[in-house]
Amino acid sequence: xxxxxILKIENLTHVYSKGTPFELSALNGINLExxxxxxxxxxxxxxxxxxxxxxxxxxxxxPTEGRIYLDGKDINESKQSVKEARSRxxxxxxxxxxxxxxxxxxKDIAFGPKNMRLTPDEIDVRVxxxxxxVGIDEELLERSPFDLSxxxxxxxxxxxxxxxxxxxxVLDEPMAxxxxxxxxEIMENxxxxxxxxxxxxxxxxxxxxxxARYAQRMIVLEHGRVAxxxxxxxxxxxxxxxxxxxxxxxxxxxxxxxxxxxxLPLEGTIYTxxxxxxxLLRLGGGRQDA
Amino acid sequence: xxxxIKTENLTYFYxxxxxxxxxxxxxxxxxxxxxxxxTFVxxxxxxxxxxxxxxxxxxxLLLPKGGTVTAFGMDxxxxxxxxxxxxxxxxxxxxxxxxxxxxxVEEDVAFAPENLGVASPxxxxxxxxxxxxxxxxxxxNHAPHLLSxxxxxxxxxxGVLAMDPECIVFDEPTAMLDPSGRRDxxxxxxxxxxxxxxxxxxxTHHMEEAALADRVIVMSDGHVVMDxxxxxxxxxxxELDELGLTVPETTRLLFELKNAGVDLPLDALSIDECAKVxxxxxx
Numbered sequence: 001x002x003x004x005x006i007l008k009i010e011n012l013t014h015v016y017s018k019g020t021p022f023e024l025s026a027l028n029g030i031n032l033e034x035x036x037x038x039x040x041x042x043x044x045x046x047x048x049x050x051x052x053x054x055x056x057x058x059x060x061x062x063p064t065e066g067r068i069y070l071d072g073k074d075i076n077e078s079k080q081s082v083k084e085a086r087s088r089x090x091x092x093x094x095x096x097x098x099x100x101x102x103x104x105x106x107k108d109i110a111f112g113p114k115n116m117r118l119t120p121d122e123i124d125v126r127v128x129x130x131x132x133x134v135g136i137d138e139e140l141l142e143r144s145p146f147d148l149s150x151x152x153x154x155x156x157x158x159x160x161x162x163x164x165x166x167x168x169x170v171l172d173e174p175m176a177x178x179x180x181x182x183x184x185e186i187m188e189n190x191x192x193x194x195x196x197x198x199x200x201x202x203x204x205x206x207x208x209x210x211x212a213r214y215a216q217r218m219i220v221l222e223h224g225r226v227a228x229x230x231x232x233x234x235x236x237x238x239x240x241x242x243x244x245x246x247x248x249x250x251x252x253x254x255x256x257x258x259x260x261x262x263x264l265p266l267e268g269t270i271y272t273x274x275x276x277x278x279x280l281l282r283l284g285g286g287r288q289d290a
Numbered sequence: 291x292x293x294x295i296k297t298e299n300l301t302y303f304y305x306x307x308x309x310x311x312x313x314x315x316x317x318x319x320x321x322x323x324x325x326x327x328x329t330f331v332x333x334x335x336x337x338x339x340x341x342x343x344x345x346x347x348x349x350x351l352l353l354p355k356g357g358t359v360t361a362f363g364m365d366x367x368x369x370x371x372x373x374x375x376x377x378x379x380x381x382x383x384x385x386x387x388x389x390x391x392x393x394x395v396e397e398d399v400a401f402a403p404e405n406l407g408v409a410s411p412x413x414x415x416x417x418x419x420x421x422x423x424x425x426x427x428x429x430x431n432h433a434p435h436l437l438s439x440x441x442x443x444x445x446x447x448x449g450v451l452a453m454d455p456e457c458i459v460f461d462e463p464t465a466m467l468d469p470s471g472r473r474d475x476x477x478x479x480x481x482x483x484x485x486x487x488x489x490x491x492x493x494t495h496h497m498e499e500a501a502l503a504d505r506v507i508v509m510s511d512g513h514v515v516m517d518x519x520x521x522x523x524x525x526x527x528x529e530l531d532e533l534g535l536t537v538p539e540t541t542r543l544l545f546e547l548k549n550a551g552v553d554l555p556l557d558a559l560s561i562d563e564c565a566k567v568x569x570x571x572x573x
Contacts, residue, residue: 046439046470246470255561259565277546280547
């Protein structure tokens with residue numbers, strides 16, 4: 001496997017409405033490398049630049065300054081390179097179910113691969129495989145997407161992007177508005193896709209707990225800059241800074257802080273229920289023999 | 291009468307599909323509930339459990355196909371009472387973009403009372419009061435479409451408050467908001483309940499939000515399957531898991547510790563309560 005990162009973001013700056021009274025600088029000199037097959041959670045409050053950043057990754061918007069390299073090549077270099085980026089970097093927007101438009105689920109999922117000028121046979125293979133990845137039964141393929149539930153529509157919209165087999169799959173709040181079981185299922189489907197294809201995945205989310213459960217690396221944005229970049233352990237060990245940024249620190253991190261304040265010597269970084277349980281059980285004191 | 295909303299054997303189903311399949315299950319099946327005035331009730335349930343359908347019956351957006359619904363003693367099927375029911379029971383929906391009609395924040399908030407024929411000085415008073423309650427008074431001359439999602443949702447809530455309702459039904463009002471937007475909405479709900487005595491019905495997927503209510507109702511397949519104080523409902527960890535729901539992380543932790551042989555009460559819901567029982571046990 002090549003050592004070049006699949007995506008390299010170099011000194012990326014973006015200013016909206018430059019030169020007008022509404023000038024707004026959304027990204028300020030971002031430098032990032034995304035490795036092949038990485039799963040990354042991107043976190044930041046509203047207005048931190050998350051959406052602006054991800055829309056640059058497949059050339060939907062162009063940098064005011066700086067460059068984005070896909071596999072070593074500047075994506076904004078030519079019409080051809082933009083087109084290439086659109087199929088190799090797949091973007092799933094928030095509430096993508098509102099963007100379904102075809103008569104059947106099959107046609108909707110097939111839209112992307114069709115634009116890539118694949119043969120009907122190739123398209124068929126991709127449609128069926130992507131439907132399977134997101135847990136949509138074959139029998140639903142000929143139904144109208146508009147007859148299906150919100151959760152199913154969301155899956156179909158994701159399948160439409162997966163069908164292009166993007167080497168980087170970027171999802172903006174893929175779990176928003178779903179019930180807890182629905183959130184878990186979608187994330188597990190996505191992780192299944194990641195394991196099977198080895199493709200990189202960037203997930204923008206407000207839920208730090210969920211990001212930490214699935215991602216090996218977390219990037220925290222603030223005021224258009226990368227404020228933190230590291231493993232979940234490294235990021236959550238900076239609880240105070242996260243709070244100052246107005247981010248929702250995981251409940252267990254907050255509980256750990258309180259318990260340490262009460263004098264409990266809890267070890268390690270704690271952000272999941274399992275970590276907290278184990279840290280408490282290691283203290284032992286409370287154990288009562290049944 | 292201390293009942294705000296009452297449903298008796300409420301049954302509802304959506305229209306049969308084109309295939310003529312008559313076996314579609316009822317979305318609501320004989321639901322009987324009473325919601326007391328001035329209380330804060332959270333309704334939980336997986337997607338498709340019927341909770342939004344139930345909410346839409348509370349101010350006659352939907353009418354029962356079986357049974358009755360009364361709002362402050364008024365039968366929702368009585369068309370002559372429709373305006374009065376809608377005025378007294380307001381609704382806030384998930385997507386703030388669908389609830390805003392004007393180009394200026396204060397005009398948007400004034401929209402409903404204007405349509406109700408409220409006198410101008412009274413409208414002014416209500417609009418100012420509503421915007422102050424949701425913390426958007428200084429944005430009164432702004433354009434709503436330039437606000438953040440959380441700010442827009444606060445404007446939408448102010449629009450409902452300006453009708454001076456006695457009950458507000460919130461249908462997943464925080465689903466599209468970021469954590470700080472969510473916190474703001476929950477603070478407003480708290481204020482309405484405790485400072486104004488407004489009856490609040492909150493449909494939500496967030497267990498931490500439901501934990502703040504006086505009462506939690508859990509729906510599944512068109513039925514009420516649990517109904518009680520948050521502490522009574524959330525200790526039923528295994529049943530909630532089976533329903534595709536979950537419990538607040540504090541309860542989950544206590545449950546896991548209990549399974550590991552540590553004797554702890556499961557109902558220490560808030561972080562402070564949970565910290566206290568753990569500090570006592572392990573300290």
